[in-house]
Amino acid sequence: MGNHTAVCLSSITATTYDVLIVGAGPAGTACALALRGSGLRVALVDKAQFPRDKICGDAIPSPTLKALTRLNPAYATELRALTAAHRAEVAHSRLIAPAGAEVSIQWKAPAFNSPRLHFDDALLQLVRRHTRTEVLENWPVQAVQATADHVVVRPSRPELAPLTARLVIGCDGAHSVVGRHVAPWPLDRSRHCAAVRAYYTGVQQAPETTSDFFFLRRHLAGYCWVFPVGNGVYNVGFGMLSSDIARDQVDLKEVLRELLAEHPGLAPRFRQAQALSEVRGFGLPLGGSARPLTGGRALLCGDAAALIDPMQGHGIDKAVQSGLLAAKHAMRCFQQNNFGPESLQLYQEEVQRRIGRPLGQRYRLMRLLAARPWLVDGVMQLARIPWLKRMFVKAIG
Numbered sequence: 215m216g217n218h219t220a221v222c223l224s225s226i227t228a229t230t231y232d233v234l235i236v237g238a239g240p241a242g243t244a245c246a247l248a249l250r251g252s253g254l255r256v257a258l259v260d261k262a263q264f265p266r267d268k269i270c271g272d273a274i275p276s277p278t279l280k281a282l283t284r285l286n287p288a289y290a291t292e293l294r295a296l297t298a299a300h301r302a303e304v305a306h307s308r309l310i311a312p313a314g315a316e317v318s319i320q321w322k323a324p325a326f327n328s329p330r331l332h333f334d335d336a337l338l339q340l341v342r343r344h345t346r347t348e349v350l351e352n353w354p355v356q357a358v359q360a361t362a363d364h365v366v367v368r369p370s371r372p373e374l375a376p377l378t379a380r381l382v383i384g385c386d387g388a389h390s391v392v393g394r395h396v397a398p399w400p401l402d403r404s405r406h407c408a409a410v411r412a413y414y415t416g417v418q419q420a421p422e423t424t425s426d427f428f429f430l431r432r433h434l435a436g437y438c439w440v441f442p443v444g445n446g447v448y449n450v451g452f453g454m455l456s457s458d459i460a461r462d463q464v465d466l467k468e469v470l471r472e473l474l475a476e477h478p479g480l481a482p483r484f485r486q487a488q489a490l491s492e493v494r495g496f497g498l499p500l501g502g503s504a505r506p507l508t509g510g511r512a513l514l515c516g517d518a519a520a521l522i523d524p525m526q527g528h529g530i531d532k533a534v535q536s537g538l539l540a541a542k543h544a545m546r547c548f549q550q551n552n553f554g555p556e557s558l559q560l561y562q563e564e565v566q567r568r569i570g571r572p573l574g575q576r577y578r579l580m581r582l583l584a585a586r587p588w589l590v591d592g593v594m595q596l597a598r599i600p601w602l603k604r605m606f607v608k609a610i611g
């Protein structure tokens with residue numbers, strides 16, 4: 215009886231938006247910011263209540279801020295102010311090769327690390343401050359269905375009414391519900407990583423301006439990281455290609471535990487360290503695949519569109535960049551009043567040209583290096599020579 219009443223109420227109170235963005239991570243919030251001033255009625259829904267954690271290395275790649283600055287210089291300034299208490303400015307990265315050779319890189323573009331708990335909340339605050347977007351938290355999307363002239367988004371909580379919109383933008387991450395609506399895309403483990411991370415304090419010999427990457431002979435196509443995130447806290451993790459995990463039956467949590475206890479470059483630094491959180495894992499859909507990004511009045515962005523850099527495992531910058539492109543194409547679709555497949559396909563083509571194709575090249579480079587630990591050692595030895603180092607930094611950049 216109760217359920218029946220909820221279903222009837224749901225269909226009566228369904229709300230109509232122009233654009234419904236599912237997921238308020240970097241892709242969804244960037245998209246909402248870019249739709250500011252479009253005159254469109256926009257809603258941003260997320261299953262979580264913010265601030266919410268997201269399992270991540272917390273390294274905010276410099277193109278993230280660049281893209282937001284281009285949109286509005288105030289966004290980057292405010293983002294810095296909002297994350298000031300939870301941030302480490304990162305000037306250097308240290309890369310440690312399987313055989314132990316080290317390369318230290320000084321980055322020119324400003325970058326920082328900030329726990330996603332705070333960083334993503336700051337992005338959502340920008341949306342609330344600067345746009346008229348209706349933000350709906352605790353709103354888990356269960357299904358998406360397109361009709362001739364709109365799209366219906368159904369929640370998994372029976373007390374919530376379904377929402378309707380003319381276009382839905384799927385920014386709902388690696389397990390995207392909107393992605394399933396666009397096209398079923400079975401997991402391809404050779405284009406997918408899994409990684410675990412935990413927070414630590416009391417890490418020794420760990421400057422708060424340096425992010426460390428350890429490459430391992432046994433588990434290449436992956437690395438262990440130690441990233442400062444401010445206030446003496448470090449994000450420490452390990453990730454690798456899912457096909458290798460399955461082939462070698464790797465227990466990521468166990469490998470991380472062993473590394474911190476036994477690796478000569480890590481063990482002395484972690485002897486006094488205390489874990490501040492449990493070790494938790496999540497998946498990384500890598501870029502360079504042929505995943506369809508459009509269909510059924512929907513566009514996909516960020517992890518939902520599988521846009522993570524296969525070399526570095528970074529995806530926040532690509533999430534923001536694709537969110538901005540989705541907003542641009544959404545506005546075009548509304549101007550032309552055309553939400554048909556050819557119109558939506560123009561978004562896919564631009565994402566492919568600007569983001570997908572370079573990621574495809576990086577995927578091939580990652581596979582080349584992953585099969586040849588001696589090559590990684592050799593490249594890192596050579597990267598000590600200044601002019602070769604410049605090429606190396608550009609290649610991994």
Ligand SMILES: Cc1cc2nc3c(=O)[nH]c(=O)nc-3n(C[C@H](O)[C@H](O)[C@H](O)COP(=O)(O)OP(=O)(O)OC[C@H]3O[C@@H](n4cnc5c(N)ncnc54)[C@H](O)[C@@H]3O)c2cc1C
Pocket residue numbers: 236237238239240241242259260261262268269270271272273274275353354355356385386387388389390391409410411451453495496497498515516517518522527528529530531533
């Ligand atoms: C262990 C690990 C380490 C990483 N380290 C880095 C790093 O250091 N730097 C970097 O740049 N990238 C890193 N990444 C990748 C990065 O986390 C992602 O690329 C990035 O978060 C993608 O942003 P997004 O907005 O597409 O998705 P997300 O950040 O995943 O946001 C998706 C949002 O959608 C919401 N959502 C999901 N499902 C639903 C639903 N059904 N209904 C409603 N809402 C929903 C979620 O609550 C979430 O808020 C790492 C990933 C992992 C797993």
